[in-house]
Amino acid sequence: MGQPIDGKIFLNTEMVARRTDRLAHPSKVKTYHIQAAVLRTGSPLKIESLELEGPRDDEILVRIVASGICHTDIGFVDEWDGTANPVVLGHEGAGVVEQIGQHVKGVKRGDHVVLSYQSCGHCRECRRGHPTDCENFWEANFGFHRLDGSNALHRSGVRGHFFGQSSFATHTLATERNIVKVPKALPLELLAPLGCGLQTGAGTVINSLKVRKGKGIAIFGTGAVGLAAVMAARVVGADPIIGVDVKPMRLRLAMELGATHIIDNRRHDIASHITRITGSGVDYVLDTTGDQEIYEIAVRTLNSKGIVALLAGNEGADSLPEGRKAISVIQGDAVPQRFIPKLIRLYQTGRFPFDLLVKFYDLKEINKAMADSKKGDTIKPVLRIGSVSN
Ligand SMILES: [Zn+2]
Numbered sequence: 001m002g003q004p005i006d007g008k009i010f011l012n013t014e015m016v017a018r019r020t021d022r023l024a025h026p027s028k029v030k031t032y033h034i035q036a037a038v039l040r041t042g043s044p045l046k047i048e049s050l051e052l053e054g055p056r057d058d059e060i061l062v063r064i065v066a067s068g069i070c071h072t073d074i075g076f077v078d079e080w081d082g083t084a085n086p087v088v089l090g091h092e093g094a095g096v097v098e099q100i101g102q103h104v105k106g107v108k109r110g111d112h113v114v115l116s117y118q119s120c121g122h123c124r125e126c127r128r129g130h131p132t133d134c135e136n137f138w139e140a141n142f143g144f145h146r147l148d149g150s151n152a153l154h155r156s157g158v159r160g161h162f163f164g165q166s167s168f169a170t171h172t173l174a175t176e177r178n179i180v181k182v183p184k185a186l187p188l189e190l191l192a193p194l195g196c197g198l199q200t201g202a203g204t205v206i207n208s209l210k211v212r213k214g215k216g217i218a219i220f221g222t223g224a225v226g227l228a229a230v231m232a233a234r235v236v237g238a239d240p241i242i243g244v245d246v247k248p249m250r251l252r253l254a255m256e257l258g259a260t261h262i263i264d265n266r267r268h269d270i271a272s273h274i275t276r277i278t279g280s281g282v283d284y285v286l287d288t289t290g291d292q293e294i295y296e297i298a299v300r301t302l303n304s305k306g307i308v309a310l311l312a313g314n315e316g317a318d319s320l321p322e323g324r325k326a327i328s329v330i331q332g333d334a335v336p337q338r339f340i341p342k343l344i345r346l347y348q349t350g351r352f353p354f355d356l357l358v359k360f361y362d363l364k365e366i367n368k369a370m371a372d373s374k375k376g377d378t379i380k381p382v383l384r385i386g387s388v389s390n
Pocket residue numbers: 005006070071072073091196197
């Protein structure tokens with residue numbers, strides 16, 4: 001466990017190194033001095049002062065209050081070979097709108113916002129309202145530049161725009177495509193992880209699999225994404241809801257959040273346990289592990305017409321029994337501006353208590369926060385970066 005969940009492709013560092021700032025901004029553009037956690041040669045990340053260009057006409061400058069850490073951030077740090085230009089990671093930002101470009105209509109200065117994944121807005125899938133299938137998804141989220149090739153951190157020789165945000169920083173630029181206005185009554189720092197991990201887990205249950213009341217689901221891997229799926233499965237009335245993991249602490253939390261059964265797969269055989277619980281198998285499996293062996297167990301536990309949703313970039317498929325289906329899911333097929341407010345309403349009514357997953361760290365503790373997440377001691381680390389009131 002600990003695989004990327006946000007897309008199938010990891011960064012090819014050579015591609016980043018080859019890009020140049022072919023559309024660098026004119027020198028008169030205002031720049032902001034910001035602090036950011038920079039990935040240069042691998043771990044540890046270091047906090048540095050950088051220059052960030054001010055927003056273009058379609059951009060929004062956000063003062064970051066908090067940012068969640070997701071396994072995809074950690075995956076980049078672990079895989080980084082140090083030959084590409086340094087980058088700023090972070091893609092679960094929450095903050096306050098500081099300044100807007102002149103074409104921005106949806107938010108204004110002072111609004112509280114959560115940032116999510118980026119999409120282009122003009123390809124066929126974006127126009128059809130399916131931004132997770134955006135034809136430019138890879139470049140918009142993993143390209144470390146705007147879609148025109150430019151980079152607002154170029155003066156510092158560092159690349160930003162990760163998921164259209166790079167939120168391990170005091171300030172960032174976003175667009176209306178990846179910004180979601182949220183109620184001021186709620187603690188902004190808590191809302192940060194809604195932008196990726198929680199949206200992915202809950203969205204897979206609600207949007208991608210469309211799990212219905214009374215259907216059985218097994219969730220393999222009960223980290224932040226898996227636990228969001230457990231909560232969503234309870235919201236839609238799935239039964240049974242079976243959590244599978246190797247960490248007793250995470251399994252206990254799964255029970256607290258709505259799992260009807262748990263399986264510690266270090267101690268018990270998953271397939272025979274699921275058969276014993278259900279009498280047959282489950283209608284859905286959600287696999288957050290990316291582990292081939294786990295995948296093969298997952299498909300064996302599916303009922304006829306069952307679907308396994310793969311969230312960790314695992315293509316699976318080759319050993320699928322007849323009548324079963326595997327789907328690869330990105331960001332829970334969620335449109336952030338619709339789905340994140342829905343998750344917030346569920347939280348406010350006590351049905352999506354994701355605060356139980358969160359542990360806060362200061363930005364300067366980012367390396368410890370990542371290490372704690374890898375060890376499984378912390379389910380969802382959230383970095384405190386600034387205060388709401390400035
Ligand atoms: Zn993520």
